[in-house]
Amino acid sequence: EPEVTQTPSHQVTQMGQEVILRCVPISNHLYFYWYRQILGQKVEFLVSFYNNEISEKSEIFDDQFSVERPDGSNFTLKIRSTKLEDSAMYFCASSNRQGVGELFFGEGSRLTVL
Amino acid sequence: GDSVTQMEGPVTLSEEAFLTINCTYTATGYPSLFWYVQYPGEGLQLLLKATKADDKGSNKGFEATYRKETTSFHLEKGSVQVSDSAVYFCALSDLGTGRRALTFGSGTRLQVQP
Numbered sequence: 001e002p003e004v005t006q007t008p009s010h011q012v013t014q015m016g017q018e019v020i021l022r023c024v025p026i027s028n029h030l031y032f033y034w035y036r037q038i039l040g041q042k043v044e045f046l047v048s049f050y051n052n053e054i055s056e057k058s059e060i061f062d063d064q065f066s067v068e069r070p071d072g073s074n075f076t077l078k079i080r081s082t083k084l085e086d087s088a089m090y091f092c093a094s095s096n097r098q099g100v101g102e103l104f105f106g107e108g109s110r111l112t113v114l
Numbered sequence: 115g116d117s118v119t120q121m122e123g124p125v126t127l128s129e130e131a132f133l134t135i136n137c138t139y140t141a142t143g144y145p146s147l148f149w150y151v152q153y154p155g156e157g158l159q160l161l162l163k164a165t166k167a168d169d170k171g172s173n174k175g176f177e178a179t180y181r182k183e184t185t186s187f188h189l190e191k192g193s194v195q196v197s198d199s200a201v202y203f204c205a206l207s208d209l210g211t212g213r214r215a216l217t218f219g220s221g222t223r224l225q226v227q228p
Contacts, residue, residue, distance in 0.1 A: 004157065033215065042118075043158075043203060043218035056215055091157065103216065105150075105157035 023092030
């Protein structure tokens with residue numbers, strides 16, 4: 001069964017360092033998403049991506065964040081200068097249509113900023 | 115803005131017990147409602163959904179009814195199994211606001227004991 005894969009599963013970094021989280025969405029999906037969950041808190045929407053551009057983003061997704069689809073398979077989230085409060089589980093998701101559709105999530109990448 | 119509130123966990127039940135996980139929402143438009151489940155070590159998976167008032171979503175013995183009058187979408191199962199142990203997330207998508215991204219609750223951990 002097709003699945004969304006994420007790497008790394010866990011990354012520890014120093015404050016101020018750049019981090020890139022990688023995702024391989026399901027191959028025939030066209031819509032891509034990043035969510036995050038700070039420990040004990042809600043799963044929060046960060047950004048959605050379609051047709052090689054951001055289609056929607058939340059207030060959390062500020063200038064420190066960027067997304068890219070560098071090739072036909074990968075979808076990346078970059079945090080330019082990590083802060084302690086960026087420590088969270090980051091989930092990638094993809095879907096084959098917008099609106100009321102099913103999102104397929106990866107297992108998540110845990111980011112710990114020291 | 116839109117929001118989802120779930121009962122806090124963990125919820126601990128014995129096998130074959132009746133399960134209810136409460137979920138209420140606030141939304142500007144006419145949201146679609148979802149329950150996602152996360153089994154240990156896996157990503158979030160869609161469990162069921164309802165797109166309009168009085169709709170009942172069902173899957174794997176779980177049910178939830180979209181109650182507009184009480185702004186609720188409580189998850190129920192008549193007889194839980196150990197294999198149902200997971201974290202359950204209530205979510206909404208409010209196309210009426212032009213925002214298609216899912217808004218999640220904080221999740222409720224269910225532990226089913228043999």
